[in-house]
Amino acid sequence: MAKTWREWEKPVLELEDVIQKLKQALPTASPEQAAQIEHEIERAERARENYLRIKYSRLGAWERTLISRAEGRPYTLDYIRAIVSDWVELHGDRRFGDDKAIIGGLGKIGETSCVIVGHQKGRDLKERKLRNFGMAKPEGYRKAIRLFDMADRFQLPVVAFIDTPAADPGVESESRGISEAIAAGMMKMFSLRVPAVAVVIGEGGSGGAIGIGAANRVLMLEHSIYSVIPPEGCAAILWRNADAGPQAAAALKLTAQDALELGLIDEIIPEAFGGAHRGPAETAQNVEQAITRHINGLASMSGEQLKLDRRTKYRNMGVFAVHGGSESLPFSTAPAQSS
Amino acid sequence: MAKTWREWEKPVLELEDVIQKLKQALPTASPEQAAQIEHEIERAERARENYLRIKYSRLGAWERTLISRAEGRPYTLDYIRAIVSDWVELHGDRRFGDDKAIIGGLGKIGETSCVIVGHQKGRDLKERKLRNFGMAKPEGYRKAIRLFDMADRFQLPVVAFIDTPAADPGVESESRGISEAIAAGMMKMFSLRVPAVAVVIGEGGSGGAIGIGAANRVLMLEHSIYSVIPPEGCAAILWRNADAGPQAAAALKLTAQDALELGLIDEIIPEAFGGAHRGPAETAQNVEQAITRHINGLASMSGEQLKLDRRTKYRNMGVFAVHGGSESLPFSTAPAQSS
Amino acid sequence: MQVKPDVFLRCAKCAKVLFSKELAKNLKVCPHCDHHHRLTAEERIACTFDENSFQELDADLISCDPLEFPDYEQKLARGSKATGRHDSIVRGIARIDGNEVSTAVADFGFMGGSMGSVAGEKITRTLELAAENRIPAVVFTASGGARMQEGLISLMQMAKTAAACELLSENGVPHICVFTDPTMAGVLASYASLADIILAEPGALVGFAGARVSAQAGVANVPKDFQTSEFNLNHGMIDDVVHRKTLRSTLSAIVGHFTRKR
Amino acid sequence: MQVKPDVFLRCAKCAKVLFSKELAKNLKVCPHCDHHHRLTAEERIACTFDENSFQELDADLISCDPLEFPDYEQKLARGSKATGRHDSIVRGIARIDGNEVSTAVADFGFMGGSMGSVAGEKITRTLELAAENRIPAVVFTASGGARMQEGLISLMQMAKTAAACELLSENGVPHICVFTDPTMAGVLASYASLADIILAEPGALVGFAGARVSAQAGVANVPKDFQTSEFNLNHGMIDDVVHRKTLRSTLSAIVGHFTRKR
Numbered sequence A, B: 001m002a003k004t005w006r007e008w009e010k011p012v013l014e015l016e017d018v019i020q021k022l023k024q025a026l027p028t029a030s031p032e033q034a035a036q037i038e039h040e041i042e043r044a045e046r047a048r049e050n051y052l053r054i055k056y057s058r059l060g061a062w063e064r065t066l067i068s069r070a071e072g073r074p075y076t077l078d079y080i081r082a083i084v085s086d087w088v089e090l091h092g093d094r095r096f097g098d099d100k101a102i103i104g105g106l107g108k109i110g111e112t113s114c115v116i117v118g119h120q121k122g123r124d125l126k127e128r129k130l131r132n133f134g135m136a137k138p139e140g141y142r143k144a145i146r147l148f149d150m151a152d153r154f155q156l157p158v159v160a161f162i163d164t165p166a167a168d169p170g171v172e173s174e175s176r177g178i179s180e181a182i183a184a185g186m187m188k189m190f191s192l193r194v195p196a197v198a199v200v201i202g203e204g205g206s207g208g209a210i211g212i213g214a215a216n217r218v219l220m221l222e223h224s225i226y227s228v229i230p231p232e233g234c235a236a237i238l239w240r241n242a243d244a245g246p247q248a249a250a251a252l253k254l255t256a257q258d259a260l261e262l263g264l265i266d267e268i269i270p271e272a273f274g275g276a277h278r279g280p281a282e283t284a285q286n287v288e289q290a291i292t293r294h295i296n297g298l299a300s301m302s303g304e305q306l307k308l309d310r311r312t313k314y315r316n317m318g319v320f321a322v323h324g325g326s327e328s329l330p331f332s333t334a335p336a337q338s339s
Numbered sequence C, D: 001m002q003v004k005p006d007v008f009l010r011c012a013k014c015a016k017v018l019f020s021k022e023l024a025k026n027l028k029v030c031p032h033c034d035h036h037h038r039l040t041a042e043e044r045i046a047c048t049f050d051e052n053s054f055q056e057l058d059a060d061l062i063s064c065d066p067l068e069f070p071d072y073e074q075k076l077a078r079g080s081k082a083t084g085r086h087d088s089i090v091r092g093i094a095r096i097d098g099n100e101v102s103t104a105v106a107d108f109g110f111m112g113g114s115m116g117s118v119a120g121e122k123i124t125r126t127l128e129l130a131a132e133n134r135i136p137a138v139v140f141t142a143s144g145g146a147r148m149q150e151g152l153i154s155l156m157q158m159a160k161t162a163a164a165c166e167l168l169s170e171n172g173v174p175h176i177c178v179f180t181d182p183t184m185a186g187v188l189a190s191y192a193s194l195a196d197i198i199l200a201e202p203g204a205l206v207g208f209a210g211a212r213v214s215a216q217a218g219v220a221n222v223p224k225d226f227q228t229s230e231f232n233l234n235h236g237m238i239d240d241v242v243h244r245k246t247l248r249s250t251l252s253a254i255v256g257h258f259t260r261k262r
C-alpha cells in the first residue's frame, strides 16, 4: 500500500503532468497538431476527472491519512491569507521564545475581529525546518494561551486551525514542560467566556492537536484526520510493525467521518473536488462559511453559557457501562455490557 | 570609610573574639587566674556593650547598608526555621526551572497557614553560588507568581521576605524576560484578594525587591535598606566614582527610617541589640509578632477591600506639584512648587 | 500492605535479593538502592490514608469496546484478572490525619494504567466531588498515557479531565497530584500537570514522549536523568521529589494547610 | 514633524550625511542604513495620530525634589529647557483612524526619559483614563529607567504603574505599548512589559540591566544583538518589530480590532 500521498496519487499526478505538458506545447503547435493536442488534453482531463472521482469516492482511513499530510495541502497561513483581513501576527510567549510551529494573531473573518491561532507546517525544506514540521514546543502552546487570554479579556472569538503530526517530542520540549503546556492550553480554553471554533485542516495529531482544540465547535475538513496516536506509532506498538499503518489507521477510526459518527466533532467541511490541494480557494471559502456560521451561532450565548457549553460538550465524551447493571448513562453512547 | 560590614564592625568583632578566648581559657585556669579572667571578661563585655550602644545609636545610611549585607545576618530560611511550622517548600515555575534565589512554600505562622516566598542568599561560598547571591532570575519571580496565584485561589495570606542586592542582570535572565517577570510579579500581587505582608529583612534591591514586594503592609527591619539603585551604582553614575557609595547612600535616603518618614513603608521592626546577627532568635520573634499582627489586622477586610487597599496604597505614592498652580494634591506629600 | 507468604524477590533496579515481607514493611522501597517499586492501588491506599477511611466509589464502571478494536476485549479481561478490578483507576473518599479528600489512585497493572473512557470518567468524578464538597483532590498517577484502543475517544479524555481541573481551579479547591512510576504522555499532558501541587516519587519515569516515539523522531543527546522525577524537579515542573517514607506526612501537611481555611 | 531650516546632519549609526528636511520627511529613519533616530514627543504624536486629534492632559504637572537630591533641580531645569516641557511624559487623548485612545509618549530628551513621580503619575492617569472610557491605551516608551534622584519614591512608581496595568487588565481594556530607543530597567520592568500587545522599533535598546550594571556584575558572552528589539522578539518577549513606516497602520489595525467590539 502507498506510504505517501505522492505515491498514492501517482497515476493522477502523472496525468496532471501530461496535461500540463500538452498545454505548454499548444502555443507553438501547428493548427493540425493543435487540434490533436486539444483532443488529447480533453481525453486526459476526462481520465483525470474519472480517476479522481473514483479514487476520492472510496477513501479508506489510510488514504485520508495520506491526503491529510499531502505536501500541497493548504496550511494555516494559506487559510489566513485567503479569508482573514487586517491580519496582525503576534509573536512570543513572553517567557522563553517565539515558536514558529504555532502562529497567532488578530484578524477579521467576515466582519468579526478574532484571535486566530494555528499550527503551521512549512512548504519547502527550509521553512519546514523553521516550522519544525508543525510540531510545536511548549512556547508555542504558551503563546496560544497568551492570545486566548487576550481574546477572553477583550471579548474576541477564538479560531484555531489544527494541523500537526504531534507536539515536539525532543529533549528541549520535555525540559520546558511540553506536557504542562498542552494541558494548560486545554484548561485555558475551558475557561474562555468567548466563542471558540477549531478546524482540523490536516493532521489532528493527538496531544499536540487537542492542546489548542478544546473549542465549542470542532469542525474537520473532509480529508483531515484526528487521532490519539499516529497510525504508524500505533502499528509499531500493537503490531510491532510500523508498516502496519493502514491496519492501524482503520482500527483507530481517525477520519472526519468516524469522528462525526462517534459524536466527537460537530461538522465536516467539504473540500474541493480532488482534495483541498486541488482547490484551495474553494476549500477556503467553505472553511470561512463554516467558521462564520458557527461563530454567529454562538454569538447569542453569554460568556457563562459558552463556558458551560464547552465543559458539557467534553464532559459527555466517553463510552462506558456499569458492571452487571443498567444505570442510566447519559454520557455514554454505548449499551451497558457485562465484563 | 568602611567598605564592608566586617571592616566597620572590626573593633567589636575583635572584642568579641577576645571575650570568646577568655571564656575558653576559663575551665583550665587556676582559681586565682579564673578570678582575673572573669574580671577581664566582665570588663570586655562592658566595653563591647558600650561600643555597640554608641555605634548602633548613630548609624548613617552607609552603615545601615553595610549591616543589611552582613554575612552573619539571618536570611529568609532562618526566619522560616524560626517562626514557621509545617513548612513545605514548593519548587519550580512549571515553565523552565527552579530558581534557588527565591524560595517559596506553605507554612503556618502562628495559627495561620500562609504562602511564604522570599529571596534567599547563601551562607557559604557554595551556597552563595547556588543561590546566585540572592539575585533571582525570571523563573524565581514566576515561581513566586505561581504561589501567589495559589494563595489567592485557596485564600491563604501571602508573606514575602525581601533580601536581594538586585535581580540577576545576566544574559540568560534578559533572554527569558527578567523585566517581564518582575513586572508580572507586581501585577499579580495587585490582583490578590488575600492579605499580603512584605518584610524587608536585609537588602531591598530595586526591581528585584519590588517584584515580590507590592504588599498591603510593607515592614522593614531596623537595619535593612530599600533602594531604587545600589548606592555604589548610583555613585558610579552620578559621581563617576563607585567609592562615593556613602555619599550616594545618604542622598538616596535608603534606610528604613527614611522610608517610614517618606510614607513608603508601614512599620519598622526592631532588631536585637547590636543587630539581627547578634540576636537572631529575638529578631525572629519580633518579625513573627509584626507579621501576625498585620495579618490579623487585615483579616477583617474582604478580598475586594484588600485589593483596593493595595491599589490605593501605591496609587498614592509620588511627590509632584502643579506648575504655577495650587491644585489640591492628595497624593503628594510635598508642597506645590513652581519650576 | 498485602503480605503474602514470605518469598525471595529481586530488586528491579539493583537486583539484590529481598524478602517480600521485609520489602512490604519498607513500603516496597529497596533497602539497598532505595528503588521505589510500584504499588498496587490497594497498597497505595493502605499506606496513604487513615485506617479504614477509604470508601471506594464507582468500582463498577467498566470499559466498552466502542471501536471494536483488535484484541481490546482480551486485554481488558487480562487487566481485570491481574488486578481484580474493572479498570485502571480506583477512586473514592478518604482521610489523611482526619482531613477528608477526594482521591483517585491508578493501578499500572491494568493495561499499563492507560486512560480510556472509564479512567477519564473516574478522574473527572474525583475532581467534581472535590469541587462539590470543597475538599482537596489527591490523585496518584501511574500510566503509560491515553488508551489507544479507544481511539479519539481516549484523546478526548484529556480534554474532559482538563475541563474538570478548570472547574476545580475556578472553585478554589486544591488539586494535589503524586506522580508514581510511570506518568507519561496523555496523562502527564492533561490532569496530572494541571495539579496545583505536584509531588513525585524518586526515580519515577515522567515524560511526554515514549521511548519509541523519541527514537522514531531521532531524539538525540538525551541527558542521563531524562524523563525522571528528578529531571522534572530540576526543570521546575514539579514541586518536589518525596521519598515514600515521608510522602504521607508531606501530603498530610499540604492537605492540612488547605483544609484549615475552609 | 517639526522642520527647522535645512541643515546637514550625520546619521547616528552609519555616519552618512543627511539633510534634516529629508530625514524629517523619512520619519527620521536614515535612508541609507534604516537607523531609526529618536523622535521628540511632538514628532511622535504628529506621525502617529489623526491630524489635530491629540489633546494634551496634565501638561502642568511638575517634579519636586523631595529628597533634596544633589543637582536634581538643575537637571530638571535643563530637561525643561531641552524639551520645553515639565517632565518626560506627554499624555493625552487622541485618535487613530477615528478610533479614540488614551495615550502617553515619552521624551528621552527630558532626563533620559527617566520615571519619577510625575512620569509615574501621568502613566497611571493614562491607564486609568483608558479603563474609565473603555478605550485602548497606547503608550510609547523611551527611558533609561527609574529616576534615582527621587530614590525609593521612584521605585514605587514601578508598583504604582503596575497597579494601573492590573486595573486595565481587570476591566478588559487593551494596553498597547511601543518600545522606542531606549526602553530600559525600571520602565521595562513595570508598565512597559505589562502591555497586552508590545511592538518595538527596529534596533531600539531594550533591556533590564544597564551596560554599567552588567559590566560591574561581570556579565560575559554577550550576544551581538543583546538588548535590542530583535533580541527581544527572538526570545518571545514582544509581539513584533515594526518599521516606523508601517507602525501607524499596524497600530491602527490593532486598535481597530480592539475597538469594534465595544
Ligand SMILES: [Zn+2]
Residues within 6 Å of the ligand: C011, C012, C013, C014, C015, C016, C030, C031, C032, C033, C034, C035
Ligand atoms: Zn535495589
Ligand SMILES: [Zn+2]
Residues within 6 Å of the ligand: D011, D012, D013, D014, D015, D016, D030, D031, D032, D033, D034, D035
Ligand atoms: Zn544611517
